[in-house]
Amino acid sequence: MISFGEVARLSRLLAWKIKASGYHPDLIIAIGRGGYVPGRLVSDFLLFNDLTSIKIEHYMRGAEMKAEARIRFPLSVDISGKKVLIVDDITDTGETLQLSVEYMQSLGPVEVRTAVLQHKTSSSFVPNFYGQKVVKWRWIIYPWARYEDLAGFAEKTLGDRTLDISRIIAEFKDRYELEVGEKELLEILYDLAERNEIERVETDNVVGWRVKEK
């Protein structure tokens, strides 16, 4: 779990590296949704105004359900003859940046460079700039994806069991090394229940949660 303070520190370092390289982009493009916060922060540290975004989504394709990336929302700006800088949060498999660069290149820019807060060495794509290299693979929770990631972990933790709140908290700690407060987790559980993803179950001796059958 990365704090906003750490995000700001990494963004500043990243901006510093970009500046030191002498690369002066005409446009910064944040990759949605993970690149929004780093993109905004880097543009601040570079005292640079022209920030836009595209959105890449990941989906499962074919019978083998292979994960693939595609452009969900394209660019609305002409980049022909321009130098662009793509900003994202992290290179995981590297697929998002790979696709982004191919897409940008097809639009006739002079140069495309890429920058991420954190670069996992597991990524097949190596960005031009990164704030930090992550060698040991681990799931990184950014503060702007905390709610969604915790909701995902909650459903995964429940699996096909019925667990009470204390048990879920304990498993978050054991399985994911995550310290989550009861108040925050309860809010997420009730939210998931409202969306019919999970349900609250009361029996004689336990008040618990389980994934809803569909």
Add this chain to the structure above:
Amino acid sequence: MISFGEVARLSRLLAWKIKASGYHPDLIIAIGRGGYVPGRLVSDFLLFNDLTSIKIEHYMRGAEMKAEARIRFPLSVDISGKKVLIVDDITDTGETLQLSVEYMQSLGPVEVRTAVLQHKTSSSFVPNFYGQKVVKWRWIIYPWARYEDLAGFAEKTLGDRTLDISRIIAEFKDRYELEVGEKELLEILYDLAERNEIERVETDNVVGWRVKEK
């Protein structure tokens, strides 16, 4: 000066109000650049994926140099028949949101609603949702605009004088009630000097900074 923690709290409150209203947008549109961080956070708390952006810029027009807003980067997504939610950081004069709503309305959506972290009552535009109302007018520095705002204040503070670092820090405190560290401010001053906005001056008894004549 607003902290990231406060931004997260206001974004959560804002998302909560949107949810409670029963409004289910098909698309969230962040207004660049101020809406990037709140837009991303609100979309997390709503467990909502479809986030895109436009950019509005402010410029001076005509002989009277009247400040006006215009669309710098348009929308790249078809919103006809859709419900959209516009997210920005703050309503100051309200001009940005006013223009954004008019622009969106021209694209044939079913409904357009607006959400900001903070709504200044000085704004002529009242957003549908806000995290907090700001009654007493003051300049608010968000953590993603800190560098740029401090750079602006530094130039304004210098005016036509030559000041040393301690004097600038003291005036930041007196004039803007801003506590800024020497290290951060020096970095900004050297950055501005590199951009030829200001220059470092050494005389027999002082090492100071002044705005560069052009």
